[in-house]
Amino acid sequence: MLTVHHLGMSQSERIVWLCEELGIPYELKIYDRDAVTRLAPPAYKALHPLGAAPVIQDGDVLLAESGAIVEYIVARYGKGRLVLAPDHPDFARFLYWFHFANGTLQPATGRNMILGRLDLPAENPILRAMKGRLDLALGLVEARLGKADNLAGAEFTTADIMAVFSLTTMRYFLPYDLASYSAIRAYLQRIAARPAYQRAMQKGDPGMPLLLT
Incomplete structure (x- = not known):
């Protein structure tokens, strides 16, 4: 059976959520x-040389990196669910936003x-550049x-599963305000209404207030 090793308040929430969306059997270790x-x-940390979340086991397969894990499970x-085929009119957008999550958005929050x-002054040029x-x-x-x-586009895909962590749980580590981002806030309310997301967050991080506004 597929085993999801979930570290609380981490990117491994993506994998729990994916499994719930697909309705596949899995063992969750928290x-x-x-x-x-x-x-x-x-x-x-002993599960994988990187010591970082997420990690899954599937038979003889031990796999890290959330993007790779999402692609593997799908x-x-x-x-064929939660992805777009090459002949779909939104295929290029799907690819872009799937990779944007860990190629641009999450690195920006992490930096x-x-x-x-580091308690740098607000006028520090590196700090200003990264904030920008x-x-x-x-x-x-x-x-x-x-x-x-x-x-x-119109369809919910794994691109959304990849992106939501950086807009929500990551804000426990880097607080930032979404007040001026009305479209993002409306999107997060749509995500919050998904039963699979609700199940995943309750199973993986029970009791953690969800930062959806």
């Missing part, structure tokens, strides 16, 4: 972060999180969601 360091516990178990811990990069990324998402219900 690991809590260290109460002081907020890092993964030794048992999780290819093995998805039966700002790290810089924020995040603002640009969020602006692109806002513009896209002002034109379509989902990132790829």
Whole structure:
């Protein structure tokens, strides 16, 4: 059986959510972060040389990297669901937004999180540049969601599953305000209404308030 090793408050929520959307059987193993360091516990770090979430096991397969895991699960178990075929008119948009999540949006939040811990002055040029990069990324998402219900277009896809973490749970590590992003906030309310998302977050991070506004 597919085993999802889920680290609380991490990108591995994407994998739990994907499994719930597909309705496939899986075993969920939950690991809590260290109460002081907020890092993964030794048992999780021992799963893979990177020591980072997410990690899955599927028979003899041990796989890390959320994008790779999403593609693997969809290819093995998805039966064509949650992805767009090459002949679909939104195929290129689907590819773009799927890779945008970890190629642009999540790195922008991660860099700002790290810089924020250095207590740099607000006028620091690197800090301003990285803040500008995040603002640009969020602006692109806002513009896209002002034109379509989902990132790829009319259909909900794995591009959405990849992106939502950076717009929600990541804000526990890098607080930022979505007040000026009305399309993103409306999108997150649509995500919040999805039963599979509700099940996934309740199973993976029970009791964690969801940052959906």
